[in-house]
Amino acid sequence: MTLMFGLFTGVLFGVLLQRSRVLRFDKQLGALLLRDMTIVKFMFSAIVTAAVLIHLFVDLDLAALSVKATSIGAQGIGGLLFGVGWAMLGYCPGTSWGAFGEGRYDGLWGILGGWLGAALYAELYPAMKVSVLAWGDYGKLTWASLFGINHWIPVLVLAVGAIVLFRFFEKKGL
Numbered sequence: 095m096t097l098m099f100g101l102f103t104g105v106l107f108g109v110l111l112q113r114s115r116v117l118r119f120d121k122q123l124g125a126l127l128l129r130d131m132t133i134v135k136f137m138f139s140a141i142v143t144a145a146v147l148i149h150l151f152v153d154l155d156l157a158a159l160s161v162k163a164t165s166i167g168a169q170g171i172g173g174l175l176f177g178v179g180w181a182m183l184g185y186c187p188g189t190s191w192g193a194f195g196e197g198r199y200d201g202l203w204g205i206l207g208g209w210l211g212a213a214l215y216a217e218l219y220p221a222m223k224v225s226v227l228a229w230g231d232y233g234k235l236t237w238a239s240l241f242g243i244n245h246w247i248p249v250l251v252l253a254v255g256a257i258v259l260f261r262f263f264e265k266k267g268l
Contacts, residue, residue, distance in 0.1 A: 107140070108192055117192040119200075122184045131268040138256045145249045152245075166230025168222075179207060 124130025
């Protein structure tokens with residue numbers, strides 16, 4: 095059941111990516127140049143929706159939250175690699191799959207790059223576990239646990255922040 099739910103939500107997310115046109119190279123380039131915030135609005139909407147639903151499901155005992163550890167080394171280097179790959183290809187890992195699914199074969203480079211990166215990560219994991227992954231390891235943190243507050247407060251702040259950001263983008267015609 096869990097795998098089928100994951101498959102269903104993944105396909106639904108792909109359909110929404112395609113329908114909102116964020117798989118288009120011009121949208122990707124516009125986001126990188128800060129001229130078109132369609133992708134930012136789409137992703138923030140997805141993040142806020144996911145935050146609300148995950149916390150609702152956890153509160154209803156329909157799901158368990160498994161937080162990954164905060165590691166400055168791992169997330170800093172991973173974020174840098176993600177950004178460089180996105181800038182070089184014009185697609186992030188998810189939109190590479192979507193673009194390839196639409197018949198644009200340049201997305202295949204992102205898919206192959208992702209597989210190569212995963213293979214390299216698996217091969218280098220033993221050495222990285224005691225070095226890069228241990229740099230700045232703060233354990234499993236959430237905003238709620240960090241500040242000792244109810245987990246709905248950060249979700250509310252995120253949602254309000256997204257609405258304010260969307261209004262700003264709309265005023266600027268982004």
